[in-house]
Amino acid sequence: xxxxxxxxxxxxxxxxxxxxxxxxxxxxxxxxxxxxxxxxxxxxxxxxxxxxxxxxxxxxxxxxxxxxxxxxxxxxxxxxxxxxxxxxxxxxxxxxxxxxxxxxxxxxxxxxxxxxxxxxxxxxxxxxxxxxxxxxxxxxxxxxxxxxxxxxxxxxxxxxxxxxxxxxxxxxxxxxxxxxxxxxxxxxxxxxxxxxxxxxxxxxxxxxxxxxxxxxxxxxxxxxxxxxxxxxxxxxxxxxxxxxxxxxxxxxxx
Amino acid sequence: xxxxxxxxxxxxxxxxxxxxxxxxxxxxxxxxxxxxxxxxxxxxxxxxxxxxxxxxxxxxxxxxxxxxxxxxxxxxxxxxxxxxxxxxxxxxxxx
Numbered sequence: 001x002x003x004x005x006x007x008x009x010x011x012x013x014x015x016x017x018x019x020x021x022x023x024x025x026x027x028x029x030x031x032x033x034x035x036x037x038x039x040x041x042x043x044x045x046x047x048x049x050x051x052x053x054x055x056x057x058x059x060x061x062x063x064x065x066x067x068x069x070x071x072x073x074x075x076x077x078x079x080x081x082x083x084x085x086x087x088x089x090x091x092x093x094x095x096x097x098x099x100x101x102x103x104x105x106x107x108x109x110x111x112x113x114x115x116x117x118x119x120x121x122x123x124x125x126x127x128x129x130x131x132x133x134x135x136x137x138x139x140x141x142x143x144x145x146x147x148x149x150x151x152x153x154x155x156x157x158x159x160x161x162x163x164x165x166x167x168x169x170x171x172x173x174x175x176x177x178x179x180x181x182x183x184x185x186x187x188x189x190x191x192x193x194x195x196x197x198x199x200x201x202x203x204x205x206x207x208x209x210x211x212x213x214x215x216x217x218x219x220x221x222x223x224x225x226x227x228x229x230x231x232x233x234x235x236x237x238x239x240x241x242x243x244x245x246x247x248x249x250x251x252x253x254x
Numbered sequence: 255x256x257x258x259x260x261x262x263x264x265x266x267x268x269x270x271x272x273x274x275x276x277x278x279x280x281x282x283x284x285x286x287x288x289x290x291x292x293x294x295x296x297x298x299x300x301x302x303x304x305x306x307x308x309x310x311x312x313x314x315x316x317x318x319x320x321x322x323x324x325x326x327x328x329x330x331x332x333x334x335x336x337x338x339x340x341x342x343x344x345x346x347x348x349x
Contacts, residue, residue: 042292045295
């Protein structure tokens with residue numbers, strides 16, 4: 001079985017699916033551990049939205065590459081280098097402020113991405129993007145409102161929210177760096193060049209940070225590699241848990 | 255962040271079928287906006303909602319359960335207040 005897709009449209013959709021699968025899995029790690037019952041359910045909802053998006057992206061990618069693989073193959077039968085998610089989404093949950101900061105950055109990136117992708121020349125992809133944009137618009141609001149309350153809350157919550165932003169900001173540049181694949185799918189009218197999304201991201205995030213009394217971290221050169229299959233040590237641990245059942249009992253059914 | 259310091263809110267949702275807002279439960283949240291978001295996440299997960307109200311529980315004035323005899327018992331014997339003694343014209347249909 002070949003793991004990389006030779007169809008650029010499929011390869012690009014797999015990136016989106018890898019991104020939402022890894023972050024969706026991270027959100028499920030909060031189950032039963034969130035600060036309140038209400039937030040436990042909210043975090044599970046966010047995770048379920050992302051896993052639902054993953055299934056749609058993977059399924060469409062498999063159709064476009066000819067149907068030899070399905071969503072299960074992509075989620076459970078690939079190794080770290082085959083995953084092409086940006087490094088941001090595999091970073092650990094940390095404390096609640098870390099998770100909300102990570103989610104603010106993700107939703108600030110994904111929402112304009114999906115909104116533009118809703119104009120894809122592929123009607124199926126456009127439809128997936130339209131419904132996904134509605135979901136991440138809410139994610140942006142939820143993470144944003146929490147960041148405002150943490151940043152503008154107590155001294156400790158402010159300190160932790162600022163530390164979370166400072167720790168995660170090195171993973172921001174990778175989100176907006178276009179590579180050959182991004183440019184190819186954008187040129188064909190199928191996909192979106194992420195470098196065109198930065199203004200929308202800044203507008204959304206700057207508004208939240210101002211209301212949260214949080215400082216926008218200086219733009220570092222940043223950490224990158226996930227989109228090329230070079231990951232931090234965290235992804236292997238995520239996949240070990242995510243893929244355990246499939247690896248131990250291939251094609252198990254109940 | 256302790257539950258005791260977090261205000262309680264009552265949640266009302268209006269379902270798609272056009273009925274009035276109905277009380278569905280309560281939740282804890284720090285302020286009105288977070289209460290609205292929590293209500294959305296906790297009580298509207300199955301897609302049948304058009305509108306949510308959240309109300310601080312402390313704003314609700316409730317009758318005293320100890321006074322239920324005075325408040326409600328007298329109506330039990332006044333069956334003539336039920337509109338069951340009238341013939342409903344056929345044109346009215348279901349009431």
